[in-house]
Amino acid sequence: MRTVCARWQEAEELPRWLAEGYYHVATDVPSWTAHPNFPRPEPADYYTACIERLTDLADWFFRGWHAYMEPHTWADL
Structure with missing residues (x-):
């Protein structure tokens, strides 16, 4: 999910199937x-x-940015 967020954060539109997921x-x-x-x-x-983490990623996905100050390292879970 994090990789998808990074790839789509600059997108103007999101595919419905991806947003639904x-x-x-x-x-x-x-x-x-x-x-x-x-x-x-x-x-x-x-x-x-x-x-x-799921909440943070969904927030990033829908807003286009995450709530953490850069540089941010996502800890392994």
Whole structure:
């Protein structure tokens, strides 16, 4: 998702299928992973960081820029 954000950040228009995909990931994954039966082999902080990353990427994708000051390094999750 980060690579796509970087490639499309200067675009005037976004393809609907791509925008729909970002929207669904950003809105559906948090509710799926919040379900009590969702398997969580990693520590809770990992899932919190992943949801935050998805939100940051969706924000970047739809606005055309991310909220972090450059130079910014995206930490591995």
